[in-house]
Amino acid sequence: MSDSRQETLFLLFRCGEASYALDCADVVEILPRLRLQPTGRFDFRGRPVPVADIPLMLTGKPAADIMITRIVILRGDGKATGMVGIIVERAVETARGTASGAATTNGPLPLRGPALISDRRIPLVDVPALADSIVRAS
Numbered sequence: 001m002s003d004s005r006q007e008t009l010f011l012l013f014r015c016g017e018a019s020y021a022l023d024c025a026d027v028v029e030i031l032p033r034l035r036l037q038p039t040g041r042f043d044f045r046g047r048p049v050p051v052a053d054i055p056l057m058l059t060g061k062p063a064a065d066i067m068i069t070r071i072v073i074l075r076g077d078g079k080a081t082g083m084v085g086i087i088v089e090r091a092v093e094t095a096r097g098t099a100s101g102a103a104t105t106n107g108p109l110p111l112r113g114p115a116l117i118s119d120r121r122i123p124l125v126d127v128p129a130l131a132d133s134i135v136r137a138s
Helices: 054-059 127-137
Strands: 008-015 018-023 027-032 041-044 047-053 069-075 083-099 111-117 120-125
Touching: 008 054, 008 069, 008 111, 008 120, 018 083, 018 111, 027 083, 041 083, 047 054, 047 127, 054 083, 069 127, 083 127
Parallel strands: 018 120, 047 083
Antiparallel strands: 008 018, 008 083, 027 069, 041 047, 069 083, 083 111, 111 120
16 A cells, blocks of 8 residues: 655754754745844734744743744634744754644644654644634734
8 A cells, every 4th residue: 555645845943852843835934033022023024923932832931042043934824814923943954754644732832743754753833723823812
């Protein structure tokens, strides 16, 4: 029996020692870290975009102010309209793999199950669920 899952390009980022994956089809653009307004929004091409700090969500500590910290602009496809941004650390690698069909998990960072990349199982971010939670919090 052959595996019918299609290979996908993923953007990988780290939070502490853990790695996470984003489907590149959900990524609009990757920007260097910007100084944000206290509201957690910034202007992206003339549109206000809500932003969430992923390390702050997961560890209680804001993302490090280092050269490889990025704002990733994502399509807000779920109930959210428009785009959302996430601040992530060490988003410097892309890799091809397949997404597992595992169910969504809830938590500070909603996940869809692992991305299978080489011999690694990397938690895959559920972008529509994350976008919905960012918009609700903004």
